[in-house]
Amino acid sequence: MSDSRRSSARRPAAKTVPASPWGRGRRGRRDHGVKREAVIRAAARAFNARGYHNSSLDDLAAELNVTKPTIYYYVANKEQLLFECFRAGLTPIQEAIQAAEASSLPGLARLNEVIRRYARAVASDYGWCMVRADDQDLGPETGRHIRALKSGIDQGVRRLIRAGIEDGSIEPCDPKIMAFALAGSLNWIAHWYRENQPMTADELAEAFVGALGGGLTRRIR
Amino acid sequence: MSDSRRSSARRPAAKTVPASPWGRGRRGRRDHGVKREAVIRAAARAFNARGYHNSSLDDLAAELNVTKPTIYYYVANKEQLLFECFRAGLTPIQEAIQAAEASSLPGLARLNEVIRRYARAVASDYGWCMVRADDQDLGPETGRHIRALKSGIDQGVRRLIRAGIEDGSIEPCDPKIMAFALAGSLNWIAHWYRENQPMTADELAEAFVGALGGGLTRRIR
Numbered sequence: 001m002s003d004s005r006r007s008s009a010r011r012p013a014a015k016t017v018p019a020s021p022w023g024r025g026r027r028g029r030r031d032h033g034v035k036r037e038a039v040i041r042a043a044a045r046a047f048n049a050r051g052y053h054n055s056s057l058d059d060l061a062a063e064l065n066v067t068k069p070t071i072y073y074y075v076a077n078k079e080q081l082l083f084e085c086f087r088a089g090l091t092p093i094q095e096a097i098q099a100a101e102a103s104s105l106p107g108l109a110r111l112n113e114v115i116r117r118y119a120r121a122v123a124s125d126y127g128w129c130m131v132r133a134d135d136q137d138l139g140p141e142t143g144r145h146i147r148a149l150k151s152g153i154d155q156g157v158r159r160l161i162r163a164g165i166e167d168g169s170i171e172p173c174d175p176k177i178m179a180f181a182l183a184g185s186l187n188w189i190a191h192w193y194r195e196n197q198p199m200t201a202d203e204l205a206e207a208f209v210g211a212l213g214g215g216l217t218r219r220i221r
Numbered sequence: 222m223s224d225s226r227r228s229s230a231r232r233p234a235a236k237t238v239p240a241s242p243w244g245r246g247r248r249g250r251r252d253h254g255v256k257r258e259a260v261i262r263a264a265a266r267a268f269n270a271r272g273y274h275n276s277s278l279d280d281l282a283a284e285l286n287v288t289k290p291t292i293y294y295y296v297a298n299k300e301q302l303l304f305e306c307f308r309a310g311l312t313p314i315q316e317a318i319q320a321a322e323a324s325s326l327p328g329l330a331r332l333n334e335v336i337r338r339y340a341r342a343v344a345s346d347y348g349w350c351m352v353r354a355d356d357q358d359l360g361p362e363t364g365r366h367i368r369a370l371k372s373g374i375d376q377g378v379r380r381l382i383r384a385g386i387e388d389g390s391i392e393p394c395d396p397k398i399m400a401f402a403l404a405g406s407l408n409w410i411a412h413w414y415r416e417n418q419p420m421t422a423d424e425l426a427e428a429f430v431g432a433l434g435g436g437l438t439r440r441i442r
Contacts, residue, residue, distance in 0.1 A: 171435060177428045180413060181406040188405025207398045214392060215436020 020064045036074040038064065040088055041125050043081040048128035052082060052137055082133060083142040089126030090149045093118050097156035107164025112213040114160060115182065119208040122189040123201035131190035154179055164216070171218045182212055241285045257295040260285065261309055262346050264302040269349035273303060273358055303354060304363040310347030311370045314339050318377035328385025333434040335381060336403065340429040343410040344422035352411035375400055385437070392439045403433055 021038045042064050046055040057078055061068045075081050096117035100110035122131060135146050157179040164170030186208065193204060242259045263285050267276040278299055282289045296302050317338035321331035343352060356367050378400040385391030407429065414425060 173432055173435065174428055178432050180409065181429065181432045184406040184409025184412075185402040186405070187412075188401065188408060191405075191408075192401060207395060208402065211394055211399050211402045212436070214394065215433070217440070219438070220441050 020066070022064060022066050022070070032074075037088075039071055039074045040081065040084045044085040044088070044125045044129050047082065047085065047133060048125070052078075052133055057081075079137065079139060079142070082129065083138055083146065085126055085129035086133070086135070086138070086146045087149070089121050089124065089130035090146070090153065092121045093153050094149060094156075097153060097160070100160055101156065106169035107160055107162075107167050108169035108213065108216060108218075111157070111160040111164055111170070111216065112209050114157065115186065115212050116205045116209050118186045119189060119205035120201050122186055123193050123204050127190035127193070131187045154183065157182060161216075169218055170216050173216075178216070185212060241287070243285065243287050243291075253295075258309075260292055260295045261302065261305045265306040265309070265346045265350050268303065268306065268354060269346070273299075273354055278302075300359060300363070303350065304359055304367065306347055306350035307354070307356070307359070307367045308370070310342050310345065310351035311367070311374065313342045314374050315370060315377075318374060318381070321381055322377065327390035328381055328383075328388050329390035329434065329437060329439075332378070332381040332385055332391070332437065333430050335378065336407065336433050337426045337430050339407045340410060340426035341422050343407055344414050344425050348411035348414070352408045375404065378403060382437075389439055391437050394437075399437070406433060 021035050039060070043055070043060055046060055046063065050059075055078075057068055057071055060081075061071055064071075075084065093114070096114045100114050103110050103113075121127070135143050138146060158175045161170060161173070161175040161178050165172050165175070189204070189208075193199075193201075195201075197204070199207065242256050260281070264276070264281055267281055267284065271280075276299075278289055278292055281302075282292055285292075296305065314335070317335045321335050324331050324334075342348065356364050359367060379396040382391060382394070382396040382399050386393050386396070410425065410429075414420075414422075416422075418425075420428065
């Protein structure tokens with residue numbers, strides 16, 4: 001029982017990998033970006049299902065129905081794949097913060113939109129890499145890059161909280177502690193959310209906007 | 222630089238391990254429980270500093286200034302040490318929930334006390350084991366025991382949220398999502414809090430009661 005669940009042939013990740021863009025009749029028609037993204041997404045699912053150290057580029061090539069040199073055409077090595085998974089998860093959050101900072105809505109509405117996109121990102125294929133993969137598995141330079149991205153997100157959330165307190169939409173609080181509390185709630189989604197949950201990622205994101213955004217709302221005295 | 226930081230002689234954990242109860246002049250005077258607790262706490266600090274797989278009972282014995290057979294007098298093996306660290310962290314939260322359920326205060330006040338003690342537990346020496354250690358490193362039986370403890374805490378928090386909604390102290394919400402959101406915020410403390418932070422564990426716990434309990438408070442319409 002335990003052994004059969006450990007055999008890679010029965011892994012849910014292998015079942016749920018989307019149709020390979022190298023599939024029959026499609027060879028050569030899709031562009032480089034789509035294929036590269038398919039490699040990164042398949043790697044994210046494999047790392048999530050089996051852990052980084054237990055996932056090989058051979059398994060990944062087999063799941064995508066390509067040869068290993070094909071994978072090396074898109075990424076230099078397994079570490080770069082992990083880095084790209086981190087980046088694929090973190091980029092939408094970074095973009096949400098940039099959009100929020102360019103918006104003229106009240107701070108709470110802008111923060112709620114960041115919470116929404118953050119929840120969706122953690123519930124995506126990249127959630128495990130963003131939150132549960134060990135960034136010590138990245139080399140020094142890529143590790144610094146990821147830590148800078150994470151720190152930029154933290155600072156952006158703090159700025160939005162401060163803006164909301166100033167414009168009266170967010171209940172006064174310690175922005176640093178509140179940013180840690182929000183990030184913890186959101187990051188923890190990667191520990192319990194699976195795609196076979198009754199909630200879709202979008203429903204989950206709305207529920208978190210309700211739970212977290214509701215709590216931030218300025219209270220009437 | 223990097224190498225010197227990796228040498229165990231310079232590890233902060235080794236510096237901050239409390240005085241061994243086997244120290245000079247104390248031999249034989251302390252009871253079995255105190256010594257056993259010192260072994261478990263020293264293990265928790267070592268696992269936190271170096272990870273479970275990189276911590277040996279030899280290092281632990283050296284840090285406590287005892288022989289390895291002395292350690293085996295208190296625990297059967299390293300896995301039992303990890304289990305005891307999980308349990309030492311989770312037990313105060315379980316007790317906080319039991320106390321909350323026996324109390325006649327409004328649901329919000331009872332939940333705030335659980336948040337307070339939960340935050341203190343995650344900020345303690347046992348926080349890393351509770352949150353970041355892999356419970357797959359436990360055998361099937363001890364693994365089930367820990368998962369049951371965690372599930373009992375989750376169910377207890379949901380019951381307190383429901384009680385607070387019913388008595389009008391907590392803003393209506395989805396108790397399951399809110400329990401996940403609270404647990405995520407609190408568990409995540411183990412990812413960023415270190416004892417050398419400007420905040421003590423008690424100050425941190427009060428800040429989390431303010432941030433999370435404030436957000437749960439029933440809003441006036």
